[in-house]
Amino acid sequence: MxxxxxxxxxxxxxxxxxxxxxxxxxxxxxxxxxxxxxxxxxxxxxxxxxxxxxxxxxxNDKESLYREAVEVAADRIGAQSLAVVEQLREVPADSDPRAPLTTVARGLTRAFSAPDARAVRQLACAEAAQFPDLAVRVRERTALRVRSALADRLARLALAGRLRPCDPEVAAEHFLSLLTGPLEYRPDADPDTVAAHATDVFLQAYGK
Structure with missing residues (x-):
């Protein structure tokens, strides 16, 4: 019983x-x-x-619905992006990083350009005056989490000699900016093309 x-x-x-x-x-x-x-x-x-x-x-109310719905979606999108970044963990220390970086770049551009990801950013920004803390929490759960994870992976590649010695946080910011910038200016840009160009420019700056 x-x-x-x-x-x-x-x-x-x-x-x-x-x-x-x-x-x-x-x-x-x-x-x-x-x-x-x-x-x-x-x-x-x-x-x-x-x-x-x-x-x-x-x-309890519409405000609570808005906050939690956006935050839950942000957590989901952040987790998807982190799973993409984690693919760099499997890169052998003696391998060329171009292919895995391109794969990760492609996965991140697709994640960033997905309708739900765009909607989260728009919803967090659209009501920033009424929910000033919401945009901060969305940023923490998406962009900052991804940057931190990517910085860790890039630091390991640099220590293995596959990238130039660098500040991994700055390198991660540069890599992500190369991905997100074109998507902001050209929402219809092909994610695979953006990924390839971003990886090429990044490796010109940080590659060995």
Whole structure:
């Protein structure tokens, strides 16, 4: 009997977690589509497939929905980008870094240019006056986490003699700027082309 109670409780907990995630996913989709001011909780409930009172049972108000929906999406995008950077961990110390750096550059440009990533940046900036701390937290969970991880990987390549001695934080900033700059100026730029050019310029500066 104890096992049945535990299992039922587990199902209840999982169901609540799944409903909360559905609400946050629905909120993010509606906010991205309509913006903060034009979004109503009823529309979020419809998007999530739940009743409006269910939304309020998980998050108290529209402001809470906005904050958490954007932050959860930022965490997801940051994790995807970190997984791309981690591919550099497997680079043999005696290998040419061009191919793995190009692969990572390609993965990051695709992650940065994905609709959800663009929406997170737009939502964090669009309401910066009302949620001044949200843009900071989004930056911490995406750009700064990725820069830190990339700096660590570049430092290892430099120590192995595959890159010139450098400040890895600065090198990471340069590499990321070469990727994000073209995407800001030319949103329709081909990610693979951006990645190839960024890697070429980076290695001209930091390659051996």
């Amino acid at each position: 104890g096992s049945e109670v535990s299992t039922g409780g587990g199902r209840t907990a999982r169901g609540r977690i799944e409903r909360r995630q559905a609400i946050l996913d629905g909120a993010f989709a509606v906010f991205a589509r309509r913006g903060y001011a034009q979004t109503c909780v009823k529309e979020i409930a419809q998007e999530a497939g739940v009743a409006k009172p269910t939304v309020y049972s998980h998050l």
